[in-house]
Amino acid sequence: MMADQVLPALVQRRAELAGELQKAQGHVQQLHADLASLDAVIRQFDPDYPVASIRPKYRRAETPAEHGAMSRSVLDILRRAGEPLSATEIASRVIAERALDASDKGLRRLMVKRVGMALRYQRTNGMVHEVATEGVAMAWGIAR
The missing domain is CATH 1.20.5 (Single alpha-helices involved in coiled-coils or other helix-helix interfaces)
Structure with a gap:
């Protein structure tokens, strides 16, 4: 039963x-x-x-992109790609991997911004470097 x-x-x-x-x-x-x-x-x-x-002060809720998750995702994507990618291309792959709404333009802008922040942070750590490309967008690759 x-x-x-x-x-x-x-x-x-x-x-x-x-x-x-x-x-x-x-x-x-x-x-x-x-x-x-x-x-x-x-x-x-x-x-x-x-x-x-005294008015209450509310803390912002943590997101999955915090605590290094975005940096790990960006580095994983660059390693798997095997070639330099732009922040926009990386953001598109992050959106796809997380099964988020790819048609949401606001989400796409936010992801490009967060990916860019993670890339700049990883550049200071020596993990990624900028790669010259023919296009307008800057490409990023894993530092060797």
Whole structure:
């Protein structure tokens, strides 16, 4: 019977979600305690400081392109290509490898920008170099 297979999976998933919720609630409680401690220290320096008026500051969510993932992708693409490629060509291959929407012009511009940043960073590390080409676009190759 299908219910015999589905029910245990649903029960397991519910248990996992309940565990995540408990962990998150513990984290929220710790954040409240940390805020209360900071408020107390601020009031020690200035008892009249309006701590409630301090607006929250949100951190930007990390993207997959952070922590060297883009540089690794760029270097892998250049190694596999075996020939110099432009930043636009590399960006197109990154988009294809990550199964992103190749028709999104904004995404394409962003990827070309990130690829360019990764290439310039890797140039300072001696991993890639610029290659003279006949076309307008600058090509990049793996440093030997």
